[in-house]
Structures are given as C-alpha cells and as structure tokens.
Amino acid sequence: MxxxxxxxxxxxxxxxxxxxYYQLAKSSDLPYSTLSxxxxxxxxxxxxTLAKICSGFGISFxxxxxxxxxxxxxxxxxIECLSLFNALPDEKKQLAIAYMKGLKGDL
Numbered sequence: 001m002x003x004x005x006x007x008x009x010x011x012x013x014x015x016x017x018x019x020x021y022y023q024l025a026k027s028s029d030l031p032y033s034t035l036s037x038x039x040x041x042x043x044x045x046x047x048x049t050l051a052k053i054c055s056g057f058g059i060s061f062x063x064x065x066x067x068x069x070x071x072x073x074x075x076x077x078x079i080e081c082l083s084l085f086n087a088l089p090d091e092k093k094q095l096a097i098a099y100m101k102g103l104k105g106d107l
Contacts, residue, residue, distance in 0.1 A: 004065050013057050017087040028056030
C-alpha cells in the first residue's frame with residue numbers, strides 16, 4: 001500500500017464516478033460548504049468526515065486507502081462492471097442488480 005493523500009483520493013473518486021462535489025456532499029450527508037472548504041485547503045479530513053465521505057461513495061476505509069486491494073483477483077470484465085456499477089446513483093444500482101438477476105434467471 002502506498003501513501004494516500006486523502007484530498008487527492010476524494011477528487012480521484014469523484015472523477016472516476018463523474019460526480020460533482022455537490023453530488024458527493026449530498027451522498028455523504030455533508031454540507032457542500034464543508035466539503036468545498038476541505039477540498040480547497042491543506043487540512044486533512046477528520047475521521048468522522050472521512051467516514052461520511054466513504055459512506056457516500058459506498059466504500060470502506062480499506063477501499064479508500066488501498067484502492068486496488070480487491071481488484072487483484074478480478075478479471076478485466078469484472079473490474080469494468082464494478083467500476084460502472086460504482087458510478088451509478090443508488091436508485092440505478094438497484095435497477096442494475098434487478099437487470100443482472102433477470103439475465104441470470106433469478107426473477
């Protein structure tokens with residue numbers, strides 16, 4: 001695991017998902033002003049704030065600080081599916097799950 005700059009990691013995760021900082025603030029249940037101040041300063045987020053941000057992204061602390069840990073054992077197709085799924089808003093994630101279950105024949 002390499003050293004992770006939390007501010008840069010948050011920006012990276014937003015870019016991967018094509019999320020605005022407003023979307024992240026809303027998903028994380030943080031005031032936009034708090035997130036904006038955090039991203040434009042040199043101060044590191046508190047653990048409470050980082051926990052909310054991780055929750056907003058739908059990832060664990062471990063995923064935040066070691067982004068490639070679970071991908072080592074996945075095929076390229078699995079990684080692509082997971083990346084696309086993670087970029088979806090919650091309501092579309094439910095639709096994607098239902099669609100995959102339908103394809104599999106579980107409905």
